[in-house]
Structure formats: structure tokens, C-alpha cells
Amino acid sequence: MMRCEKLLVNSVLLLLLFNSLPVFAFNLTAIESYLLMSKKHDLKNNKREFLWTGVVTNKVDNLNKNWNRPAIENWGVSDRYPGTPGMPIPLVKPYSETDPSFTGPNGEHYGIEVEFADTTVAPREPNSKNVRLYSDFGQTGAETSGMTRAEIHIRSTLQDMKVKEGDTLWLGWSEQYSDLDMDKITTVFQFRNQPNEQTLAEAGFTQSEITELVNADINKGGPAVGIITTPINEALHYQFTAREGTTMNWRVPQGHTHLSNFPIKTNQWYDFIIQIKYSQSDNGRLRIWVYEHNVNSAVNYSINDVPEWDFHGATMYTYPSHYLSAIPSPEIRHGVYRHERVNSSEAIAEKDRFMTKYIGPLRLWAGAEDDGFEYVAPK
Numbered sequence: 322m323m324r325c326e327k328l329l330v331n332s333v334l335l336l337l338l339f340n341s342l343p344v345f346a347f348n349l350t351a352i353e354s355y356l357l358m359s360k361k362h363d364l365k366n367n368k369r370e371f372l373w374t375g376v377v378t379n380k381v382d383n384l385n386k387n388w389n390r391p392a393i394e395n396w397g398v399s400d401r402y403p404g405t406p407g408m409p410i411p412l413v414k415p416y417s418e419t420d421p422s423f424t425g426p427n428g429e430h431y432g433i434e435v436e437f438a439d440t441t442v443a444p445r446e447p448n449s450k451n452v453r454l455y456s457d458f459g460q461t462g463a464e465t466s467g468m469t470r471a472e473i474h475i476r477s478t479l480q481d482m483k484v485k486e487g488d489t490l491w492l493g494w495s496e497q498y499s500d501l502d503m504d505k506i507t508t509v510f511q512f513r514n515q516p517n518e519q520t521l522a523e524a525g526f527t528q529s530e531i532t533e534l535v536n537a538d539i540n541k542g543g544p545a546v547g548i549i550t551t552p553i554n555e556a557l558h559y560q561f562t563a564r565e566g567t568t569m570n571w572r573v574p575q576g577h578t579h580l581s582n583f584p585i586k587t588n589q590w591y592d593f594i595i596q597i598k599y600s601q602s603d604n605g606r607l608r609i610w611v612y613e614h615n616v617n618s619a620v621n622y623s624i625n626d627v628p629e630w631d632f633h634g635a636t637m638y639t640y641p642s643h644y645l646s647a648i649p650s651p652e653i654r655h656g657v658y659r660h661e662r663v664n665s666s667e668a669i670a671e672k673d674r675f676m677t678k679y680i681g682p683l684r685l686w687a688g689a690e691d692d693g694f695e696y697v698a699p700k
Contacts, residue, residue: 368696369478371683372449373437425455425675426500432457435471435656445495445590445614445681446700452680454656458502459674472656473680476520479651482687484599486637489606489689492595492653493697495614495681498587502676506551508658509678511544512597514637515568516650524648542568544654545637546597546607556584561609561630568638579630581611590614590681592699594622597636598689599651605636614699624694655680 415430416423425434427441439453454471484490496509516524517540521531534540545564550557559581564571585591592614598606611629612622637651657678682700686693 367482367687369482369685371475372446373452373680373682374448374450420459423459423671425457426677427453427455429455429457429675432459433469433471435473439679442497442499442679445497449682452655454678454680455675456657456659456677457675458659458669459671468658468660470656470658472654472658474652474654475683476650476652478685479653480523482685484651484687486599486601488687489596489598489693490651491686491688491693491697492597492683493593493699494655494683495590495592495699496655497590497679497681498585498677499679500675500677501550501557501585501587502659502673503552503555503557504673506549506660507676508544508547508549508660509656510548510593511652511654511658512546512636513543513652513654514545514599514650515540515542516648520648520650538569539641540568542571542638545635548609550585551580553580558582558584559611559629561607561632563605563607563632563634563636564638565635566639567641571638577632577634579632581629583613586613590616592620592622594694594698596693599637601635601637601639603634605634607632607636620698620700622694622698624691655683 416425416432417430419432424430434453434455436453436455437450439451441453442451444450452473454473456469456471458469479490501507518531518535521534522528526534542564544562547562549560549562551560560578561581562573562578565574565577566572590613592612594610596606596608598604600606607630608628609630610622610626614620657676659676684697686696
């Protein structure tokens with residue numbers, strides 16, 4: 322029987338931090354600066370705003386603004402403190418060494434990049450910046466390993482907001498693509514609820530209990546709710562999906578997926594508003610509004626607009642009977658997560674090598690009130 326005892330959480334965090342410090346010592350200041358500048362707390366505890374801007378405490382240049390990782394790693398930019406698991410390490414070698422004849426479409430130096438405060442594309446809102454995520458299948462062995470990922474993980478923010486099962490969360494953001502993968506599926510948004518080892522430790526599980534759960538693959542499963550781009554009749558469409566079952570044994574029943582009725586365009590801002598009731602049971606709900614942003618007109622979005630998808634059902638994986646549902650494990654992931662190149666032997670054409678996505682401001686509201694729509698709606 323799993324149990325949740327009161328532990329000294331601060332001590333656990335400190336141990337994790339200091340045990341990891343030597344790995345990240347090369348660039349702690351840069352990483353810390355970016356995380357601080359990307360995370361802005363509202364005065365009220367149920368609101369968060371990520372404008373991707375702020376004061377940077379050290380010089381930003383090509384050596385520290387691009388965070389890179391091999392395709393085989395668990396790639397991500399976490400909103401946790403520097404030195405904790407999940408932070409990226411620049412191990413991907415630059416094109417000057419691996420592919421001297423190639424440069425990315427925006428002058429990229431590496432095969433996987435994440436840039437904060439990028440100015441290549443005008444910001445979606447005044448006084449804000451973008452996050453730019455770039456992935457190239459032509460580097461890091463992605464032709465055969467089957468994936469590249471450039472992601473931002475947001476987990477500790479949801480823990481800080483005390484989001485738990487039964488709660489409702491509103492999310493609003495904008496995204497734009499300058500380059501798209503027209504041939505294969507790409508995940509662009511995920512909502513997860515499988516905990517990692519650190520989450521379990523923070524919740525009070527012992528190391529032996531954590532080992533037992535990890536060996537049972539409780540931390541696997543991928544997104545419980547996700548948005549992907551998928552090719553249909555030589556055009557890309559958004560596909561929205563809610564999985565049912567456990568992290569070890571899930572499925573997508575009929576009625577748990579929806580395709581957008583419009584094709585995705587390059588160089589077009591798409592504004593997303595999502596309402597998710599976080600639940601293992603049928604009382605969960607997922608409403609998604611998607612708008613093509615018109616730069617020449619004022620934004621006038623309303624909760625009375627017909628959503629792209631209104632799903633009723635489970636929005637998280639089901640925990641096994643002996644597993645504590647009180648564990649705070651919701652997580653948001655944004656970025657580009659490119660799939661289905663496994664065992665591909667053919668050469669990848671240059672136009673299909675790369676995908677570039679920009680994320681504008683992101684806002685969160687915890688609460689079922691309709692005011693959440695207005696707060697998170699892109700401005």
C-alpha cells in the first residue's frame with residue numbers, strides 16, 4: 322500500500338539541487354536568468370502570466386541563448402529551479418562540426434534550439450517576447466531514432482497554484498509556425514498527469530516506493546490530453562485527443578478525438594483558449610477555442626463563441642487503486658515533438674528537415690469561473 326507521509330520537502334529539494342549542481346555549473350546564471358525572466362506571478366494566487374520577458378542578469382549571446390540536447394534525451398526546458406532533473410544540457414554539436422554545408426532557415430547553429438526573447442518574428446503582444454523552438458531531423462540521428470523534441474515544461478507552477486484533481490484550469494496562448502513538418506505527426510501541446518521521481522519524493526514517498534512505482538511504468542504514458550498537427554490530403558490539421566486508461570494501458574476511444582476543420586498555415590498566429598477540468602472520471606471536461614488572429618483587427622473573443630471541441634470525459638490517466646490521487650502531478654508541455662521517423666532510411670529533403678514554432682504570451686487561471694476565459698484570452 323502506497324502512503325504519503327509528511328517529509329521535509331525543502332530538504333529533498335536541496336538534496337536534488339546540490340546533487341545535480343556539478344552537471345549544470347557551466348551555465349547556471351544563464352539558465353536562472355531565463356527562468357526568472359519567463360515566469361511572472363500575478364498578485365492573485367490563481368493567476369499566472371508568462372510574457373517571456375524581463376531583466377537578464379548576464380550577457381545573452383549565441384553560446385548561452387540556445388539550449389540543445391540529443392534526440393535520445395528527455396528534452397525540455399523546465400520551469401523548476403536550475404540544477405533539477407529535466408534541464409537541458411548543450412550536448413548537440415553545432416552544424417559547423419556535424420554538417421558544415423547546412424544552416425537552418427533562420428541561421429540556426431544547432432539541430433535543436435530553444436530561444437527566449439527571440440526577435441525574428443514580431444511579438445504577438447506589445448511588451449512581450451516569443452519563445453522560438455526549432456527542430457531539425459537531419460541532425461542527432463533523428464532519421465532512425467524517430468523523434469526530436471524542443472519543449473518547455475510547466476509543472477512547478479501548477480504545483481505552486483495547488484492544482485489538483487477536480488480543479489478547473491484555463492490556459493491561453495498564441496503560436497505561429499514559420500516552418501512545418503508536412504509529412505509526419507508533430508505534438509505541439511500536452512497536458513500530463515504522470516508523476517516523475519521528484520514529484521513522488523516531494524509528495525512523501527520513500528525511495529523504495531518510488532522505485533516500485535517507476536518499475537511499474539507509472540511515470541510513462543505521454544500526454545493524457547494533447548494537440549498534434551497531422552497531415553490529411555496534403556494539408557496539416559490540428560487533432561485534439563483525450564486518452565483513457567492508465568499510464569501503462571491507455572487507449573483513445575471513439576469520440577475522444579477531433580480534427581480541426583481548417584488547414585494550418587505558416588506565418589499565421591493561432592490563438593488558443595483551453596478550459597480543462599482535471600479529472601479521472603467522466604465529469605472531466607475539455608473545451609478548446611482556436612482563432613486565426615487577424616493583425617489588422619482588435620481581438621474580440623467571447624466565451625459564447627462556439628468552441629472547436631467540447632469534450633466530456635476523463636482528462637487524466639486513471640491512478641491504480643493503491644495510488645494516491647492527492648499527488649500533485651499535472652504538467653503542461655509546449656513545443657515541437659516530432660514523431661514517426663523510426664527506421665526511416667531515405668534521405669530527408671531539406672524542406673522537410675526542420676520545423677520552427679513560436680509561442681507568444683501564456684496565461685493560466687485556476688478556477689471554474691467564466692472570468693478565466695477573459696483573463697487567459699490572447700490580447
